Amino acid sequence: SVFENEVRKLPLPTCTAFGSAAAPQAIAFAATDRVLSTRDSATVAARFPQSVAASGNVVLRADGLAPTRVSGKRVAALFSGGPAAGGHNVLCGIKKLLGADNTLFGVKGGPKGLLQGKLFEITDADAASILNTGGFDFLGTDRTKIKTAEQFEQVKQTCITHNLDAIVIIGGDDSNTNAALLAEFLYTGIKADGSGVQVLGAPKTIDGDLQVPGLLPISFGFDTATRIYAELAGNILQDTRSSVKYWHFIKLMGRSASHVTLEVALQTKPAVTLISEEVAAKKMSLGAIVEQIANAVVDRYKNKGLKHGVVLVPEGLIEFIPEINALLAELNDVVAHHAEAFTALPAEARPAFVSSHLAAANATLFGSLPAYIVNMLLAERDSHGNLQVSLIPTEQLLSDMVRARLVATAPDVPFSTHHHFFGYEGRCGAPTLFDAAYTWNLGLTVGALILAGKTGYMASVSGLTSGGEPLAIPLTGLFNVERRHGQDEYVIEKALVRTEAAAMQFFVSRRAAWAADDCFASPGPRQLWGPAARQMPMTVALNEGADS
Ligand code: FBP
Numbered sequence: 155s156v157f158e159n160e161v162r163k164l165p166l167p168t169c170t171a172f173g174s175a176a177a178p179q180a181i182a183f184a185a186t187d188r189v190l191s192t193r194d195s196a197t198v199a200a201r202f203p204q205s206v207a208a209s210g211n212v213v214l215r216a217d218g219l220a221p222t223r224v225s226g227k228r229v230a231a232l233f234s235g236g237p238a239a240g241g242h243n244v245l246c247g248i249k250k251l252l253g254a255d256n257t258l259f260g261v262k263g264g265p266k267g268l269l270q271g272k273l274f275e276i277t278d279a280d281a282a283s284i285l286n287t288g289g290f291d292f293l294g295t296d297r298t299k300i301k302t303a304e305q306f307e308q309v310k311q312t313c314i315t316h317n318l319d320a321i322v323i324i325g326g327d328d329s330n331t332n333a334a335l336l337a338e339f340l341y342t343g344i345k346a347d348g349s350g351v352q353v354l355g356a357p358k359t360i361d362g363d364l365q366v367p368g369l370l371p372i373s374f375g376f377d378t379a380t381r382i383y384a385e386l387a388g389n390i391l392q393d394t395r396s397s398v399k400y401w402h403f404i405k406l407m408g409r410s411a412s413h414v415t416l417e418v419a420l421q422t423k424p425a426v427t428l429i430s431e432e433v434a435a436k437k438m439s440l441g442a443i444v445e446q447i448a449n450a451v452v453d454r455y456k457n458k459g460l461k462h463g464v465v466l467v468p469e470g471l472i473e474f475i476p477e478i479n480a481l482l483a484e485l486n487d488v489v490a491h492h493a494e495a496f497t498a499l500p501a502e503a504r505p506a507f508v509s510s511h512l513a514a515a516n517a518t519l520f521g522s523l524p525a526y527i528v529n530m531l532l533a534e535r536d537s538h539g540n541l542q543v544s545l546i547p548t549e550q551l552l553s554d555m556v557r558a559r560l561v562a563t564a565p566d567v568p569f570s571t572h573h574h575f576f577g578y579e580g581r582c583g584a585p586t587l588f589d590a591a592y593t594w595n596l597g598l599t600v601g602a603l604i605l606a607g608k609t610g611y612m613a614s615v616s617g618l619t620s621g622g623e624p625l626a627i628p629l630t631g632l633f634n635v636e637r638r639h640g641q642d643e644y645v646i647e648k649a650l651v652r653t654e655a656a657a658m659q660f661f662v663s664r665r666a667a668w669a670a671d672d673c674f675a676s677p678g679p680r681q682l683w684g685p686a687a688r689q690m691p692m693t694v695a696l697n698e699g700a701d702s
Contacts, residue, residue, distance in 0.1 A: 164286050164587060164682055166243075166594045169615065169622040171216035178250060178598050180224065180605045183626055184217035185210075188369070190631025198633045198644065204341040205334065205610040211631035213369060214611065216602075216624045224605040225255035227319045230273055230312075232261035233295035234325030234332070238358045238375020239585040240593030242284040242292055244324050247597015249281045252604070259316065264296035265332065268321070269305055271312040286590050288378070289582040300332050306339050313344050313351045320352040320604045326359035326373065327646040330612050334629035335644070337610035352609035355629060356596050360581050362413035362693075365649035369627055370614040371698060374596065377588040377691050379407070379580035380414055381680040384421035386576050387464065388676030391422055394462040395672050400570050401451065403549035405467045407577035410543075411650045412468040413693060419661055420692040421677050423668045425463035426450050429658070430474035431651040437476050440519075444555040450669045451556065452564050458671055461568045467549045469577065472527075473541060481516045482541065485531060488512065504532055527551055549573045586680050587687040592618070599624040618690060619698065657693040 172178035190211045192198070199206045231248060233241055249258045260280075262272040284292045300309060312318070321340075323333040337353035344351050357364045360379035362372055383406055390402050408414035412429045419427040426447050433443065447465055454460040472478055488511045489496050499507055505528050509517050520528065530546040553571045560569050585593065592615060599613040603626055611626040632646045651658055667673055681687040689695075 162286060164590055167591045167622070168598065169216075169595050169624055171624050172251075172598050172602070173219060180220035180251060181602045181624065182217045182220050183214040183603070183606050183608065186213045186215050186625075188213040190628060192632065192634050192647075194633065194635040195631075197635050197642075198630050201644065202334065202338045202610075202630045205338050205628070205630050209610060209628040209630065211628045213628065213631075214608070214626035220602070220605060223255070224607075227252065227256040227604060228259070228317055229256065229320040229322065229604055230259040230261050230268070230316065230318050231276075231293075231322040231324065232264055232268055233290040233293050233358075234264050234323055234329035235295065235297055235359065236326075237288075237290040237295060237581045238360045238373070239288045239378035239581070239583055240374040240589040241290050241324055241358060242287050243585065243590055243593035244356050244358075244374070244597040244600065245276060245292070246281045246285045247594045247599075248322060248601040248604075249276055249278070249597075251598045251601025256605070259318075260293045263294040264298060265300050265323075265329075266296045266298040267294070268312055269298070269300070269308040271315055273312070273316050286585060288584045291582075299328065300336065306336070309336060310340065310344060313340065317345070318351055319345075320354065320609075322354050322356065322600055322604075324356040324358050326357075326361070327364050327648055330355040330357070330364070330629055331633070331644055331646055333612070334610055334633070337629070341609065350609070352604060352607065354600050354603050354609070355612035356600055357612055357614065360414065361408045361411055362417070362691075363408075363411035363648040363650065364646070366614070366627060366632065369616055369625055370612075371616060371618055372691060372694050374589050374593045375581065376413065376417070377592075378583050378586045378680070380417040380421070380691060381586055381677070382580040382583050383407075383414065383418045383576045384677050385679055386574075386579070387418055387422045387424065387466065388674070388678065390574070391424060391464050391672075391674035392676045394464060395674065398460070398462050399568075400462055400572050401553070402464045402572050402574060403467060403553045404464060405469055405547075405549040405573075405575045405577075407469050407544060407575075407580065410470040410473070410648050412470070413651055415466050415468040416651055416657060416661060417691055417693045419466055420657065420696075421675065422464075423664070423674045424466055425454065425669045427466040427661070427665065428468060428471055429651055429653075429661075430468045430471045432653050432658075433471065434474040434476065435653050439477055440475055440555070443475070444552060444559055447552060448556050448559045448563070451560065451569060452567050453670070455567045460672070461570075464674070465549075465552070467552060469543050469548070472543065472546055472548050477515075477519055481512075481519050482531065484512055484516050485520075489532070501529070505529075508532065524551065524554065544575075544577055547573070547575075549575065583680075587682055588690055595622055595624065599626070618694070655697050656699070657696040660696050
């Protein structure tokens with residue numbers, strides 16, 4: 155189609171480190187003066203001795219073109235977790251850098267496909283057909299966490315069967331943790347000559363919570379998703395200003411951090427935006443949040459006669475409300491301690507059973523929640539132990555509670571509502587120019603790391619406003635140890651919205667004006683050409699020090 159042809163022609167800026175844009179070449183890497191550490195570095199070094207000894211947790215940067223051409227490498231790449239726009243370009247970048255004298259395989263169906271050895275060779279024609287397309291459908295993806303000894307052996311078997319030299323995991327924080335565990339496990343003794351298999355990561359997630367200050371400004375997929383949500387939210391802001399009768403409650407995806415919601419708020423300026431991290435920092439109760447929204451509804455009506463507005467709700471909010479978090483912690487314990495009795499009960503009997511084991515304050519809060527929330531709080535967690543927040547209708551909960559409050563305190567204020575959840579529609583759109591170029595360069599960086607024989611690193615491109623600089627971040631330098639399900643687990647801490655960060659401060663200084671009257675912006679569809687196409691995410695630009 156015409157659209158497809160035009161998208162294929164999207165200019166993809168290439169970091170100068172790779173030489174010419176038309177024929178990017180392998181690069182050498184050198185140590186920077188940045189050594190990563192966390193509070194648990196000593197424990198991590200003991201668990202990952204080979205990786206830490208090799209990298210010293212030192213960040214690497216490009217150091218000129220590679221002195222010799224490496225050939226004959228066999229590399230397998232997979233997607234892990236939720237889709238994010240630009241994943242296909244990572245594959246194209248790797249393929250381009252590896253060239254015809256190395257082989258790139260795609261792993262079908264995510265980490266599970268790696269366990270099952272579902273590999274196929276990616277050809278130049280494949281790469282040409284997926285360049286600049288959204289989605290992860292070329293390979294597929296899943297959320298299998300590689301954790302048991304048997305699973306690690308299965309991966310080893312796949313490496314041996316396909317004579318692999320390297321594995322690339324394109325994923326978020328949990329997936330990159332898996333990459334580091336595999337890098338250590340496969341460090342030596344896998345191939346006939348006693349050598350190991352390299353494992354590299356690429357930073358993906360629309361949630362934007364995989365960031366390393368000064369080294370990794372954002373994960374890929376965030377820009378595309380937030381521009382799609384901003385277009386949709388902008389359309390609703392324009393609609394409700396036209397029909398002047400509805401309050402729209404919009405839940406925005408982002409499992410934990412509120413980066414997506416903050417970005418969409420900056421792009422569209424709605425009346426009310428909740429930021430989970432601020433709710434936690436200010437220890438706000440559910441009642442206090444409801445009061446804040448209700449006050450905006452009342453003030454807009456009484457001061458300006460406005461019966462409409464938009465409320466942005468981050469998907470992960472519920473877990474950040476301290477009293478709900480405390481309830482969830484006790485709930486998880488109760489369900490774990492009484493697992494047999496709990497699972498034997500029919501679904502409708504479970505809330506009462508759980509409630510009878512809760513402390514009084516938690517039981518009261520639990521009892522005050524509507525059934526549609528209670529059922530989700532008791533629902534099964536995903537394979538990483540996460541509450542499935544995308545299935546919890548927080549937007550409905552808040553609007554129901556605001557309505558109840560208005561009925562009791564301001565019955566004359568009109569309040570008609572609609573509810574939306576923008577999530578899946580943002581993950582697979584054709585990548586923005588930012589994501590297309592970013593992922594292409596991430597792919598080139600991963601390819602260069604493979605040819606340079608590196609393992610246990612996550613690729614990054616920093617200096618996004620000034621041409622881009624390929625970097626390699628040692629994954630072990632990011633790890634902390636967390637106690638989960640009675641065991642120590644190595645985790646990359648999610649980068650949450652920092653309430654003191656420039657982007658948040660920008661929002662805080664303007665939100666009262668956005669609440670008082672209609673000040674919204676409707677940014678329209680994402681642009682592939684022209685000045686708007688070159689705009690980077692506002693949160694990233696502000697946090698990186700761009701002018702407000
Ligand atoms: P990743 O962290 O794997 O990229 O996934 C992010 C996300 O889109 C979250 O925003 C959302 O909560 C979750 O995936 C939904 O998961 P699923 O696709 O399994 O419904």
